[in-house]
Amino acid sequence: MxxxxxxxxxxxxxxxxxxxxxxxxxxxxxxxxxxxxxxxxxxxxxxxxxxxxxxxxxxxxxxxxxxxxxxxxxxxxxxxxxxxxxxxxxxxxxxxxxxxxxxxxxxxxxxxxxxxxxxxxxxxxxxxxxxxxxxxxxxxxxxxxxxxxxxxxxxxxxxxxxxxxxxxxxxAQSHLLQQLCPKWGGSWEAAHGFAQECTNAAPDGSLAGVLVAQAHIEHCVDLSSAKVTEYLRDVAVRNDLRHAARISVLHPQHRPGWHRIDGHSTFALAFSLGGHLEDAARHFTALGDSASESFWRYLPDWKTRFTEYRTAAPATV
CATH class of the missing domain: 1.25.40 (Serine Threonine Protein Phosphatase 5, Tetratricopeptide repeat)
Structure with missing residues (x-):
């Protein structure tokens, strides 16, 4: 199991x-x-x-x-x-x-x-x-x-x-972020805005930055498969993800707890789908042989995809 x-x-x-x-x-x-x-x-x-x-x-x-x-x-x-x-x-x-x-x-x-x-x-x-x-x-x-x-x-x-x-x-923030997505009656402006609001208000090293990655992944679910990579390759989106990772799960003051697997898995997914494998590598390293399916389950045969991305990522570091 x-x-x-x-x-x-x-x-x-x-x-x-x-x-x-x-x-x-x-x-x-x-x-x-x-x-x-x-x-x-x-x-x-x-x-x-x-x-x-x-x-x-x-x-x-x-x-x-x-x-x-x-x-x-x-x-x-x-x-x-x-x-x-x-x-x-x-x-x-x-x-x-x-x-x-x-x-x-x-x-x-x-x-x-x-x-x-x-x-x-x-x-x-x-x-x-x-x-x-x-x-x-x-x-x-x-x-x-x-x-x-x-x-x-x-x-x-x-x-x-x-x-x-x-x-x-x-x-709680993750729950409200879901509510703010269009599929539950919200908008992308509201969803991304809330993620940024939480991230900006939180102390360095908190988990709030993970919400930024969650919002971008949810946005991708709304796009055609051909548009997902284009969206996540965008320099502004990449920089947004990098900043969020840097001040949250990669920050020196971050204290890994039970949420660590969800956090690193979410960033690993967002960076991998965007082709930013060097960025993803740091999160795969933190995960080791563990993974959270919470957002990876959006991918067909997600465990195989996870392993493929994890194997590819270290070669770029």
Whole structure:
């Protein structure tokens, strides 16, 4: 699970639980349906951004809703079990919908998707009302806002409430960036503008610069395949990516954490597609044999493409 041998080489590690040893206790607790061990894991996580990251991972572990539902009932005043359960419902909703464009989603898929998201939203409304500064719940509500098509202003309102308490929350920013893309009712001006806004406001070494690469990759998805390379080869786009990488994941003050694989993978993709293999090489080196599928999955047979680009990149350095 989480590994794939591509091209006869070293296995590519794509499961964060395998790539980050510190996350292993959470997966074990989830497999065992052990709420006490799950709680103990999250009690050791100090950053709200890391809580949200781990919550999203836990949501992807099969059948966890059973023990999280019990925990939410047993501890009704605690925001953590309800937020984790909501994240699981959100995951189940997206699984039911599928990741394709809206026109490919059937009516039955859409109904089931919205059913799961409404269940999550009800839990999160309670949590945010009782604990208005609980950032992980507000983060999850950005995803329900998007899936339930509540609109740009409502998504921004939720983000602003979150940012009052944690202004540089990477997962929340990434969620709002998705909302600001045209496919969810936004515009490229809004999406790129938000990415730059977050990057400019964040301290050097933060993850915010990764949003710049995310915005450019999302923009490419809107283009014909023939236009993607042209777009990413543009000198202004290349320089934008270089600057964003330099002040974020490549900055001396950057402290690699659980988001490191997502960050470096995103830059590696953007630079590779643009033919900037020397720039991509630094990110492939940082990744080693690990990779995140989050944006690479836009490519057919992405693991093979990842390995091909990674093999080509060092020759230019």
């Amino acid at each position: 989480g590994e794939s041998t591509v091209g006869g080489g070293t296995p590519l590690v794509t499961d964060p639980f395998d790539a980050e040893p510190g996350l292993a206790p959470l997966r074990t607790a989830a497999w065992d349906g052990d709420w006490a061990a799950t709680r103990a894991f999250f009690e050791e996580v100090s950053s709200p951004a890391d809580v949200s990251f781990a919550a999203a991972l836990l949501a992807g572990v099969d059948r966890t809703e059973w023990y999280l539902e019990k925990a939410a009932k047993a501890e009704p005043a605690d925001p953590l079990p309800r937020t984790l359960l909501a994240e699981r419902y959100i995951h189940l909703g997206w699984r039911a919908r599928g990741r394709g464009p809206g026109e490919e989603v059937s009516r039955d898929q859409a109904e089931l998707f919205h059913d799961w998201l409404r269940k999550a939203e009800l839990l999160l409304i309670e949590v945010c009302a009782e604990h208005p500064a609980y950032v992980p719940a507000w983060t999850a509500r950005l995803e329900t806002a998007r899936g339930l098509v509540l609109g740009q202003s409502e998504a921004r309102r939720r983000y602003d409430r979150l940012a009052e308490h944690h202004p540089h929350h990477f997962r």
